[in-house]
Amino acid sequence: MAEKQYLKISLFLKKQPNITDEFFHKHWKTQHVDVALRNKTFVSKARRYNQVHITPELREQARSFGIPVLEYDGIAEVWVDSLEDWKEVLADPDFVKDVGADEQLFILAPISVQLSYDNLIIPDKNAT
Secondary structure (H helix, E strand, O other): OOOOOEEEEEEEEEEEOOOOOHHHHHHHHHHHHHHHHHOHHHHHHHOOEEEOOHHHHHHHHHHHOOOOOOOOOEEEEEOOOOOOHHHHHHHHHHHHHHHHHOOOEEEEEEEEEEEEEEOOOOOOOOOO
16 A cells, blocks of 8 residues: 655754854754643644754765755754645744744754655564
């Protein structure tokens, strides 16, 4: 049976220059998640939420490949059923107020966005 295809919203994040990498990653993993998960619209519309954490050490190691390296500190990935569902999240006044206020504590604006879908080739070999 084919797996349902979701729309993936990838939000490319840079940390504010006045905070440490440690603060950025810890805050994003803890407080920011708590704020997002308190929002009923986000929780009801998001089918999956993943954080991609990028450290300065990993960016430096990536430079050894000899190809351009994206200068982001993280990528928030949110899967939804449709673009309309994501627009509903962004239109929720509580989401805008609460998540937006928290973002101002650690994320440098503007956030870059990309819409995509996944085409999983090699699934998790450890999944049962």
